[in-house]
Amino acid sequence: MTGTRRDIWRDISLAAQVLLAVVFFCAPWFGIGAYWLGVLNQVGLYALLALSLNIILGHAGMFHMGHAAFFAVGAYTTAILNTIYGWSILATLPVAGLAAGFFALLVAAPIIHLRGDYLLMVTIGIVEIVRIALVNDIFGLTGGANGIVGISRPVIFGLRVTKPWQFFYLIWGFIAVTALLFHWLENSRFGRALNFIREDSAAAEGVGVNTTRYKLMAFVIGAVWAGFVGTLYASQMRTVSPDSFNFWESVVMFMIVILGGSGNQKGVIVGAFLVVGLPELFRGFQDSRLLFFGAALVLMMIFRPQGLLPPKGRTYKLPPEACPASLGRARAQDPETV
């Protein structure tokens, strides 16, 4: 009885979510204007960054506050390959991801054993090192404090993406694919292993999980995706500069994951709307908008520290052959008869 009722509610909730997604994907047709489409695109980029950070912070529970560094590596890889070597934007996408992933492997390997606050400090260091390296025109390729200008638009299937609504579909389409892939990943032995590490790293190691390897893999996959987002960002803005990848950007991504609900993709996307979209709604209040925003954050942390949408835990369907005969029967074992 209660089971069927719960099923009905689940169906209603699912239908509502699908409807919301469909309406959302029609947003450019409602004449909401270039400004608000721009806001939605910005929310989308942050949502993507936060989804990739969610693997590291939400699932593996590693306090990583330097995600902007990987984002920067991706964006600069695309900018350099495109403006200096004339690569098409689409061709730079995998390279940007790999470059960010490789960079993550290099910097994370020596610090992966650090925990909590120590890891937090070191990752803040990483994002500052990257920013300062970019400002100092490292390898003579990054253009110093001015950055790189004149990045091309992406061309997909012969279509040149230039208008906000076109970027809307590019970015939010990317989110849909990402969310699906990460959903599968979450529900695999990989995703479980990250959760075991988050819950109790020593116990995870003690039952056979190679914790060092999985922590590193979480960092690398998060970084690869941040690198992809870097490509999207660079081709949307057509310019990249060190200011776009400062410590504050990392804080924003971190906040989105924690506020939205670490480990829950829907929560993370909602978090991106909250942290990036909400301040835009209060533009009319001028400077005091950030005050409202700050107050909302404080209240949130007091009354709902687990985030807006905390993860619900995986659901498993037992295959018929997984139901032992004893299921539902009381156990009774006599040691003397064994």
Add this chain to the structure above:
Amino acid sequence: MIILSLNNLTKSFGGLVAVAGVSFDVERRDVIGLIGPNGAGKTTVFNLITGAIRPDDGHIFFNGHSLERLKPHRIVFLGLARTFQTIRLFPKLSVLENVLSGSHCRMKSPFISSLLRLPAQRREEKAAIVEAMKELDFVGLADHWNHEAGSLSYGDQRRLEIARALATEPKLIVLDEPAGGMNDQETFELRGLIARIKARDITIILIEHDMGFVMKVCNKIAVMENGALIARGKPEEIQKNPKVIEAYLGVDD
């Protein structure tokens, strides 16, 4: 056949010698009880065997492998599983997922097939669930498969730890105070469980303070005091050993 061999195992913490030159062999299908007063170094021996800490000196051989330089997950992979003295489940995850954490090291799906949910990965996942449910059934927790592990009673949590360890497909299992916190009925059932683990051709070493339990369950007993092994033998020999009686009861001057 000797499955585990400790050779002059030594470990100190600061100035305290926790394990001082312990040597003993474990034969296949033994059920060995490691007993001794609190602070005798029993859990340290377990931590050394399972790779949680590294010995200062000495060697550990398990089934033809030298263990003292391996990380814990490698040792589990070689077939040596453990439970913890203070229960260390993943309390917020489900009972089934806790058992699947043990299955993890026997699963092979690479990252990419998880990301793309390839058919081989789905088949493996399903097979792992079937096996995990068998282990839950084996310890009598199948009914609770979908509960949060932290919501189980103390005794059930101990049994879940055993199921999790069994899911790693061990050749040898080390149980650190398996009866700790259990009531008489649960302890009684645990004896049956240990007999059935032994029947699966799995060798067992256990630490336990409940002497009645140890004497009934184990075929050999090793006694530690102040980091050293003071006696070894069959339960009836140990009960009569004057050194053991002295260690437990003290002597009149």
